[in-house]
Amino acid sequence: MASGRDAASVIARLIERARTVVAFTGAGISTESGIPDFRSPDSPWLANRPIDFDLFVASPEARREAWRRKFAMDDIARGAKPNAGHRALASLVAAGKMPAVITQNIDGLHQAAGIPPDQVIELHGNGTYATCLACGLRHELDAIRTAFEATGEAPTCRHCGGLVKSATVSFGQGMPEEAMRRARELALACDLILAVGSSLVVYPAAGFPLLAKRNGATLVILNREPTELDCMADLVVQGEIGQVLGPLASPSPATH
């Protein structure tokens, strides 16, 4: 186990020696941006029983409740900006060291830190927009919110009349096939995987660091508390993500 500055330099050395690095991120990387994670004490995400996919589809009242909760969470996350952890990973992508980040997050902060969207593999979708469940048309949240606040009704698609849902993967909803395929490919291609800010209990997502490790990659777990997979890791770093990864970020062009 390592901590603090030592950890940063050990991780930097592992990255330097690696051919292909992949990061696997969870909600913990965004807490320093002001977005609460899922399982820490007082999590607003756990205040209510989740609305699973089948219930969302079957029940108008469940859809209204899902949208009420969605907008309440958006108010908590409003204005969140990428932090030192997001920037450090963006530096590794920009340097050509990391082909992509595999993330469970739905907040879009990896992209906001400068990682091209096609290099962010979102296993649980994206909460910054919505899609029609029938035709797939993208819908913007501002327009949905304005209409929802005026009518109290959950949105339907202007194109086909289908149900519109935040573009995230709900409990009971199928995983996105292309993201799963790419994540698997990367897990098998990397020789170093950094699991950052995830309790590593949500499957199938948490299977990717495990797959990489079993395929011979070095597994580093960075989290402020123990995780389910610490016993599998080559290096466990207990610390705050921004503090540990921050030194890996290259200075932004504006500071030159």
Ligand code: NAD
């Ligand atoms: P989790 O809440 O289960 O685990 C987060 C882990 O990060 C915890 O072990 C916590 O101790 C640690 N952590 C929090 N802040 C940290 C910090 N600053 N430094 C070091 N460690 C820190 O999250 P998960 O494993 O990603 O699973 C939760 C699910 O909820 C995911 O599927 C995700 O889709 C969703 N979710 C996403 C967001 C987001 O997009 N930001 C937020 C909440 C939940």
